[in-house]
Amino acid sequence: MEPLPCVLTIAGSDSGGGAGIQADLKAISMAGCYGASAITALTAQNTTGVAGIEAVSPEFVALQIETVCDDIKVRAAKTGMLFSAPIIRAVGEALNGRDIPLVIDPVCVATSGAKLLKDDAVEAMKEIFHLADLLTPNVPEAELFTGLEIKSREDIFEAIEILLEMGPKAVLVKGGHFDSVAATDWLGIKGRQPIPLMQQRVKTKNSHGTGCTLSAAIASGLAKGYDMVTAVRKAQEYLNLALRSGFDLGEGSGPPNHLAPMLIEGMKQGTLSELHEFGLRLECMHGLSQLIPEVRMNVAVALPHATEIKDVAAFSGRISCTRKGQVMVCGHPEFGASFNVAKILLCARKANPEIGCAARLRLNNQILDAAAECGFVEAWFDRADEPDEVQGTEEYFLEWGTCKAMAEHTEPQNVDVICESGAKGIEPCLFFLAKDFGGLEAKLTKLLAAMADELN
Incomplete structure (x- = not known):
């Protein structure tokens, strides 16, 4: 087997396991790299705070770096908590002249608020910025090192310019501290305009060690030969999933x-197996053929924290029926097999994350009457309201329509059914939403029973 690219992390130890060396090594391993370490300080901490810090001698920090590099081919390195001016200078001397990509995460304060950098170390930290291929300050750290108050995009641009003048090849100002719908990190590379790199903002209290995780993942990308923009984007995607x-x-x-x-990768096979079993039950469900539209039915199920169509499984050939009413599940369960039902499901989950699966059904007056009799909560969108910018693109229309229907509903968390009105040459459809297969099966059974009662 080919050796994994080695990434050296130079940082403090977190006894709680969420940040520092421990977070770095986990992120490096998940990126497919081999993690080596040089520990700068020991901390006694947990999720509520830092109880104590014991620094390692500068000489021993340098010895760790030199010993690793003398024997192991290090492909990239990153720094985290360096704590004191003597340690910072020792790290700078140990890394100076080594031709390896270096990410400097200028850690100053823990998530809990504990100071992780001594007051006299701020100027010493600036002295090693010229060694960095990438500097990754958050907004408070960028303010500390530049002396600016950062409140706007223009302030970020100015801070990036000042930081680049200190010597790093690139600067990533992390935007997690700003109050905005999206979390935007700004990447400044010498000679280029700053690039906004946006990710979905995650509402969570569990953000301890995010800076460590991101910088370790970026260093891993550089170790694998990615260019800077690609390394940052892939690291952002990893961190965003980890936060979600x-x-x-x-x-x-x-x-x-x-x-x-x-x-999540381990969940995929189980999800496909469950979808297969559900398909077998659908083939035996009496009367289901009445619910299958001309464009055929499909069932989609999302992995936990799904955000893209590739995270949603469906039947590759959809679900059809014969003239005699025999239901046939065509193809096989596959991730990314559905665009339309998957898009409906992903958009509905933005309003109600409890929704785990969806099914496309026929829409007619009999089915609507039965759905009303069952007490299913409906949300509607109409093709006549389609804005010009999404016209002609079915995938984006469904995304727009579902988001509109859920946003305009007074109780989006209770919506069972999303109805799409159709148009000339386009069949109207109804989309059932449920938490899981059991919930979806129960709703389908209840709907069919109500339809049978109407006929009787």
Whole structure:
């Protein structure tokens, strides 16, 4: 087997496991790299705060770096908590002249508010910025090192310019501290305009170690040969998923879920198996053929924290029926197999994250009457209201329509059914929403029973 690219992390140890060396090594491993470490300080901390810090001697920090680099081919390095001016200078001397990409995360304060950089170390930290291929300050850190008050995009641009003058090849000012719908990091590279790199903002208290995780993931990307923009984007995507998958660890701020990609990958086979079993039950469901539209039915199921169509499984050949009413599940369960139903599901989940699956059904007066009799909560959107900018693109129309229907509903968390009116040459459809397969099966059974009662 080919050796994994080695990434050296130079940082403090977090006894709670959420930040520092521990977070770095997890992120490096999940990126497919090998993690080596040089520990600068020991901390006694948990999710509520830092109880104590014991610094390692500068000489021993340097010895760790030199010993690793003398034997192992390090492909990239990153720094985190360096704590004191003597340690910073020792790290600078140990790294000076080594031809490896370096990410400097100028850690000053922990998520809990504890200071992780001594007052006399701020100027010393600036002295090593020229070694960095990338500097990754958050807004408070950028303010500290530039002396600016950062409140706007123009302030960020000015801060980037000042920081670049200190010697790094690139600067990433992280925008997590700004109050905005999207979290925007600004990447400034010498000789280029700053680039806005946006990610979905995640509402969570579990953000301990996000800076460590991001910088370690970027360093891993550089170790694998990615260019700077690609390395940052991939690291952002990883961190965003880890934040969306976070969990409560203690009483305070927990960490992102560093293992999220591996855990979700492990769920995929189980999801496909469950969808297959559900398809077998649908083929035996009496009367289901009445609900299958001309464009055929499909069922989509989302992985936890799904945001893209590739995170949603459906039947590759959809669900059809014969003239005699025999239901046939065509193709096989596959991720990314549905665009339309998957798009409806993903958009509905923005309003109600509890929704896990969706099904496309026929829409007619009999079905609507039965849905009303069942007490299903409906939300509607109409093709006549379609704005010019999405016309002609079915995928974007469905995204627009679903978001509109859910946003305009007084109780989006209770919506069972999204109805799309259709148009000339376009069949109207009804989309059932449910938490899981059991909930979807129960709703389908209830709807069919109501339709049978109407006929009787």
